[in-house]
Amino acid sequence: MHTPNLQELLICRDILNDKTIKIFLEAIANPQQTAEQHKLAAALIDQAEALGLSGNLLRSYFIHLLAQGQNTAAQMTEKSNGKIGESLHQAFFHDMELFYEIFHILPSTLFHTNMLDNYIPTKKTDLPAFNSLNAEINQTDNPTALTNAFLNYYQAYGYGDIANYRAFHWDKEKKLIGIRHFEAIKLTDLVGYQHQKDLLIQNTEAFAAGKPANNVLLVGARGTGKSSSVKALANTYYEKGLRLIQISKSQLIELPKIMEELRQLASKKFILFLDDLSFEPFEIEYKYLKSAIEGGVESRPDNVLIYATSNRRHIIKENWQDRDDTQDELYRADSVNETISLSDRFGLTIHFLSPNQDEYLAIIDHLLQKEKIVLDKEDLRIQALRWEMTHSGRSGRVAQQFVTSYLGNL
Numbered sequence: 385m386h387t388p389n390l391q392e393l394l395i396c397r398d399i400l401n402d403k404t405i406k407i408f409l410e411a412i413a414n415p416q417q418t419a420e421q422h423k424l425a426a427a428l429i430d431q432a433e434a435l436g437l438s439g440n441l442l443r444s445y446f447i448h449l450l451a452q453g454q455n456t457a458a459q460m461t462e463k464s465n466g467k468i469g470e471s472l473h474q475a476f477f478h479d480m481e482l483f484y485e486i487f488h489i490l491p492s493t494l495f496h497t498n499m500l501d502n503y504i505p506t507k508k509t510d511l512p513a514f515n516s517l518n519a520e521i522n523q524t525d526n527p528t529a530l531t532n533a534f535l536n537y538y539q540a541y542g543y544g545d546i547a548n549y550r551a552f553h554w555d556k557e558k559k560l561i562g563i564r565h566f567e568a569i570k571l572t573d574l575v576g577y578q579h580q581k582d583l584l585i586q587n588t589e590a591f592a593a594g595k596p597a598n599n600v601l602l603v604g605a606r607g608t609g610k611s612s613s614v615k616a617l618a619n620t621y622y623e624k625g626l627r628l629i630q631i632s633k634s635q636l637i638e639l640p641k642i643m644e645e646l647r648q649l650a651s652k653k654f655i656l657f658l659d660d661l662s663f664e665p666f667e668i669e670y671k672y673l674k675s676a677i678e679g680g681v682e683s684r685p686d687n688v689l690i691y692a693t694s695n696r697r698h699i700i701k702e703n704w705q706d707r708d709d710t711q712d713e714l715y716r717a718d719s720v721n722e723t724i725s726l727s728d729r730f731g732l733t734i735h736f737l738s739p740n741q742d743e744y745l746a747i748i749d750h751l752l753q754k755e756k757i758v759l760d761k762e763d764l765r766i767q768a769l770r771w772e773m774t775h776s777g778r779s780g781r782v783a784q785q786f787v788t789s790y791l792g793n794l
Contacts, residue, residue: 387412387489388482394475395457396483399449404431408442411494425495429503436509439518441500443487447518450483450534451543457535458543465651466539473531480531487521487530511548512622513541539651540625546652550618551628554635559645563630571616574609575747575780580734581613587732588617591689592624592653598731599677599690607781608736610693611659618655626653633661636672643676647685658692663726670726677729692730744768744778751787 390400390409399405404427411420428441437444457476460468468476491500509515517537524530541547549562571581584600591597602610618628631642639656646654663670676684727733739747748768752759759767771786772778 388485390482390486392482393479395472396450396453396455396476396479398453398455399446402449404428404445405449415494421495425491425497425500428491428500432503432505436505436507436511438503438505438508439522440487440491441503442489442491442494443521444503444518446483446486447521448514451514451517451537451547454543458538461535461538462542462546462649462651466535468535473535476535477527477531480534481527484524484527484530513537513547517541540623542649542652546627546649549627550622551615551630554629554631554638554642556635556638556641560629566618567612567615568619569612569616571613571620574612574616575750576739576743577609577613577736580736583732583734584613584617588621588626588655591655592621592626594686597689599729600692601727601730601733602691602693602736603733604695604736605738605779606695606776607779608738609780610736612780614655614657614659614691614693621653624653625651626655628655628657630657630659633658633663633669636669636676639672639676643685643688646688650685650687652687654688656688656690658690661692661694674726674729690730739778739780741769741778744772744783747780747783748786751784752790755787755791757791 390405393400400409404424407420407424407427411417411424414420428445431437431445431448432441435445435448437448455476457468457472460472490498492498517533520533520537521530524533537547545552545560545562549564549566551563551566552560553563555561571585574581580602584602587597587600602613604610615628618626629642629646631638635642636658642656646652658673673690677690745765745768749759749764752764767790768783768786771789772782775782775785
């Protein structure tokens, strides 16, 4: 059986360092050694169960490595928003010719069993980008189509974790860390607040489309859906290249480093998400945020916006001392201006008010109907209002807590 020589790879040579690929190379170099064949089969099964790979395991594993790997073609596609040079394209095509041959090798020709020709793992991967790529490659019938499939994937989704995850944490050492179990909330799950959602959608769609868009401040009472609305955007616009990065107040000092990292991922759009943001008068981290919004010495990348939520309109808490008439008038004015100016830096401010009684009951009714439960309206009103009085007032969060309690007592 003829197998291509992977030592001829130009762009994707990193995969030669992979442990399972090393076993593969040993197995095809020594076709008479059944021990090497069984070692490779065992390694592929381990990877299939760990990664949720299915079908032709040899092909699926190579696709996984190429989707994850930081090869030069993937990196330059990301940095240049899909426009790589002709020579790099030719070199990548050279590699794809080799992989095209490998992708058409049935594992049964190596292992004398068809077990790995159409493998079914215990749990198939739920990564939509990878599944889409795998399905497209299964339909390719020449190296050119294979080349285009990977380059289109890199442009649409990126590579590695950027392709796999909708949302990330920032870590000073590891940088972007994908959130594996990100909340699968949708904008349609949020009852009411249609005007607020429309403003958020309009701004975010403009951003995803590469048009001018504003940084956003979502202000309102606790539990009114501010954070959920922002998280829902990551699920809604993932296919359009939008990613969410959650950062804490203490990480604002690292904003220049974060911005520079995201600048290198030009084909993606990033929302830096600051949840429940507020500052005490003695805290100075807000200066880094203010500088990032305004651009500072170095401009904010075009592919980055900042969305923040807060329970108060003026993010920096005003000191009673700032209102002291005994202070110098100019000093007092400067202090007050500093207090309110950060909020004003956000181009779009969206207010989330607490729901009235009818809206509160409508939220509960909607949540119950999602669980296929319909309560008598009067019974619902009595129970829901009783719950509200013993908790923190009316809000979407309190409504959800009521429904959770109700379902738990069925």
